[in-house]
Amino acid sequence: MSPKDPYLLTPGPLTTSAETKKAMLRDWGSRDEAFIEINAQVRRRLVGIAGGQGSHVCVPLQGSGTFIVEAALGTLIGRRDKALVLINGAYGRRMTKILDYMGRAYVSLETPEDTPPDAHDMEKILAADPGITHVLAVHCETTSGILNPIEDIAKAAAARGRRLIIDAMSSFGAVEINVGELRCEAVMASSNKCLEGAPGFGFAIIDEKSLSARQGAAHSLSLDLYDQWTVMEKTRQWRFTPPTHVIAAFHEALNQFDAEGGVQGRNVRYSGNCLILVEGMRAMGFKTLLPDELQAPIIVTFHTPADPKFDFRAFYDSLNARGYVIYPGKLTQADSFRIGCIGCLGAPEIKGALKAIRETLEEMGVKETAP
Numbered sequence: 133m134s135p136k137d138p139y140l141l142t143p144g145p146l147t148t149s150a151e152t153k154k155a156m157l158r159d160w161g162s163r164d165e166a167f168i169e170i171n172a173q174v175r176r177r178l179v180g181i182a183g184g185q186g187s188h189v190c191v192p193l194q195g196s197g198t199f200i201v202e203a204a205l206g207t208l209i210g211r212r213d214k215a216l217v218l219i220n221g222a223y224g225r226r227m228t229k230i231l232d233y234m235g236r237a238y239v240s241l242e243t244p245e246d247t248p249p250d251a252h253d254m255e256k257i258l259a260a261d262p263g264i265t266h267v268l269a270v271h272c273e274t275t276s277g278i279l280n281p282i283e284d285i286a287k288a289a290a291a292r293g294r295r296l297i298i299d300a301m302s303s304f305g306a307v308e309i310n311v312g313e314l315r316c317e318a319v320m321a322s323s324n325k326c327l328e329g330a331p332g333f334g335f336a337i338i339d340e341k342s343l344s345a346r347q348g349a350a351h352s353l354s355l356d357l358y359d360q361w362t363v364m365e366k367t368r369q370w371r372f373t374p375p376t377h378v379i380a381a382f383h384e385a386l387n388q389f390d391a392e393g394g395v396q397g398r399n400v401r402y403s404g405n406c407l408i409l410v411e412g413m414r415a416m417g418f419k420t421l422l423p424d425e426l427q428a429p430i431i432v433t434f435h436t437p438a439d440p441k442f443d444f445r446a447f448y449d450s451l452n453a454r455g456y457v458i459y460p461g462k463l464t465q466a467d468s469f470r471i472g473c474i475g476c477l478g479a480p481e482i483k484g485a486l487k488a489i490r491e492t493l494e495e496m497g498v499k500e501t502a503p
């Protein structure tokens with residue numbers, strides 16, 4: 133990494149390793165046999181990480197994470213279907229917006245941003261409305277950093293025979309998810325979060341039987357995952373221009389992921405980052421939005437200090453000048469800011485960020501960091 137590259141303590145794109153960046157220094161033809169093999173391997177490895185061997189397939193798609201969410205919902209939720217959307221942040225809400233665009237029916241169960249959905253409440257809604265075919269959930273709601281109780285949600289959906297679709301964008305690769313055990317129809321994630329690749333594509337791990345029945349169901353050609361899947365199976369190629377450099381880099385990033393010990397290894401490093409960050413910030417007087425037991429080791433939300441000398445824009449700019457980029461705005465209802473603990477970062481970088489924060493507060497003359 134060049135010494136001028138800042139560390140990204142954000143929800144993505146994230147800091148990637150030098151090896152991952154180097155893997156992009158080659159132009160691939162989309163029909164190049166070596167590229168085709170890399171693509172096939174990436175798809176196989178992702179099914180393995182999701183625990184979907186023998187039952188699920190991996191369908192990658194160009195674009196940011198929202199594109200694969202929209203594609204999965206559009207392909208899997210039919211015109212006569214109805215979804216129950218569990219909302220406790222911006223990404224749950226975004227799924228309802230997608231359903232609005234597609235004209236698909238849904239109801240939602242909304243809880244405050246620091247409160248996970250209750251599986252009993254969910255079961256009551258499912259029991260009362262047999263028309264609901266799908267449950268849509270977000271694993272880590274990146275708005276606040278809350279980890280939603282995906283096993284309980286999956287059990288409740290399965291008990292009522294409803295299909296479960298999970299947006300695991302910000303947790304996939306760092307928090308265990310097993311589509312086989314959860315009996316989950318589809319899980320979506322992207323190249324540029326916990327698997328530490330460059331941004332450029334998303335992927336869905338989809339139950340093969342379900343997907344096989346979805347020919348002609350999608351509302352959009354470019355977002356049709358049935359078509360993307362069947363064409364890729366038949367030709368081993370992407371339907372439209374593939375993000376070749378990003379896939380090559382992702383393949384390299386997966387090698388590092390395996391070397392680190394897979395999901396478990398990554399979870400250990402991110403949990404360590406999260407702990408150092410939270411303890412360091414608390415030592416300065418900051419308060420987290422979430423209690424520790426609801427906190428995913430992905431991104432942490434802190435209340436904005438009450439001290440009138442605290443100015444978020446100046447705080448952000450000062451950290452930036454010191455080489456640490458935090459998320460530039462707030463998504464939560466509470467007055468807050470967020471610092472990520474994912475990406476190619478470890479204890480030295482998190483400690484460096486804490487030092488930059490201490491220096492910045494001193495420079496700003498902020499004494500009262502409590503909300």
Ligand SMILES: *Cc1c(COP(=O)(O)O)cnc(C)c1O
Pocket residue numbers: 143144196197198199201223270272273274299300301302322
């Ligand atoms: C990042 C993220 C997305 C996708 O966002 P994009 O900006 O489209 O990449 C979707 N859901 C969650 C939970 C996320 O964290």
